[in-house]
Amino acid sequence: MRVARFLAVGLAAVMVTSGCTSESEPELSLEKAVAELQKDTQRLETDDLFKNPLMKLHVLQRPDKDIPCGKEKFKRVLQATADNERAKEEDLDSHLDKSEQVMENTLSQVLDYEVEEDGTQSDALEGRFLLGRKKVGIMMNVQVMPEAPTWRLRAETDCLSR
Numbered sequence: 001m002r003v004a005r006f007l008a009v010g011l012a013a014v015m016v017t018s019g020c021t022s023e024s025e026p027e028l029s030l031e032k033a034v035a036e037l038q039k040d041t042q043r044l045e046t047d048d049l050f051k052n053p054l055m056k057l058h059v060l061q062r063p064d065k066d067i068p069c070g071k072e073k074f075k076r077v078l079q080a081t082a083d084n085e086r087a088k089e090e091d092l093d094s095h096l097d098k099s100e101q102v103m104e105n106t107l108s109q110v111l112d113y114e115v116e117e118d119g120t121q122s123d124a125l126e127g128r129f130l131l132g133r134k135k136v137g138i139m140m141n142v143q144v145m146p147e148a149p150t151w152r153l154r155a156e157t158d159c160l161s162r
Contacts, residue, residue: 028137030066033157034076036136037063040111040155041078047110049102056083056149069159077156081149092125092146100128100144103151107132113140 041062044050050057063076084102086095107113113132121128128144140155 028158028160030074030076030157030160030162033137033160034063036134037076037078037138037155037157040138040140041080043111044080044106044153047106049106050082054083054085056081058082058149063155063157066162073159073161075157075159077154079155080151080153082151082153083148084150085148086150093123096125096128096144096146097122099150100130103130103142103144107140107142111140113138 041059044057045059049055057080059078059080061077061079063078065076066074067077069075084095084099086092104115107115107130111132113134116131116133118129118131125146127146130140130142130144132140132142137158137160138155139158140153142154143152144150145152
């Protein structure tokens with residue numbers, strides 16, 4: 001039994017040190033993350049929902065400038081707002097539910113983010129918050145607010161070397 005355990009531990013150590021693990025993470029690069037974030041900007045602007053003038057999509061900051069974040073690393077940031085005007089007969093909770101669902105679908109289906117679920121904020125009338133991540137090193141936060149603009153997006157790359 002000791003020999004089997006020793007061999008299993010030894011094999012695992014060899015696999016880890018040689019890089020032969022089944023869950024190898026892709027190497028992150030600023031270039032790849034920036035290219036993806038720029039695609040996300042374009043996808044938002046050309047999406048059927050957001051190119052509708054009633055949604056009032058406004059890109060506040062495009063991801064076209066490196067922002068230093070220490071030790072020769074940089075990030076890029078995208079900030080945008082859009083509005084989903086609330087119908088007069090619609091109650092606030094329903095409006096926020098609908099707006100949150102639209103943005104969850106946009107993040108996961110249009111922009112290909114993995115959205116983290118947070119059931120603790122359902123029915124929160126002060127707003128909802130969504131978080132999405134991409135494996136290339138991008139995180140997007142979305143605030144779903146009761147007042148205009150309904151959606152406030154901020155996406156940024158991780159701090160990465162050029």
